[in-house]
Amino acid sequence: MDGAPDPGFRRALWIVLAINAVMFGVEMISGLFAHSVSLQADALDFLGDSANYILTLMVLSMSMRWRSSAALVKGATMGLFGLWVIGQAAWNLYYGALPGAFVMGSVGFLALVANVASAGLLYTFRSGNANMRSVWLCSRNDAIGNVAVMLAAGGVFSLGSAWPDLLVALVMAGLALSSSVLIIRQATGELRSSVAVAE
DSSP, X not given: OOSOOOHHHHHHHHHXXXXXXXXXXXXXXXXXXXXXHHXXXXXXXXXXXXXXXXXXXXXXXXXXXXXXXXXHHHHHHHHHHHHHHHHHHHHHHHHOOOOOHHHHHHHHHHHHHHHHHHHHHHGGGTTSOHHHHHHHHHHHHHHHHHHHHHHHHHHHHHHOOSHHHHHHHHHHHHHHHHHHHHHHHHHHHHHHXXXXXXX
């Protein structure tokens, strides 16, 4: 085992897990009601983050090899999320209705508050191993995504078009894909190091 886990990190994870689980429900219901792909994408991101935090808590006391393997899974999940959002944006471009700007803006602001609080709790641990870094990147990306959803709401309201919603969804997909590459690269390096030490 590579050292005892930081109890402060464990406590922060439990709090952030609760915040993300609640916000998944709020945003998914709101996104479906408002026909907003960016809200639905952000809701699924909350769900993915909740699953990732559970996985992180499970491997927190295990060896670096287990933690890096968990980070690999999380990196792959972030990449799949990014690809899903691109597909959903394409679907809404062809079939979607005009999103509800007021719901997008108000729920986006609520999600921003939740994610800024989460990011603040995890900020101290942002420079740790790939597992800890992935948790920080999830919260950071979410906060950026919430600001973008609020801007999209303003664009939908002022232009009377779904394009701002779709463009923000694509930006969120890009963030997820770039973070996926960063986490997978760091986790792969840590796995190689742990194998070399074991030999």
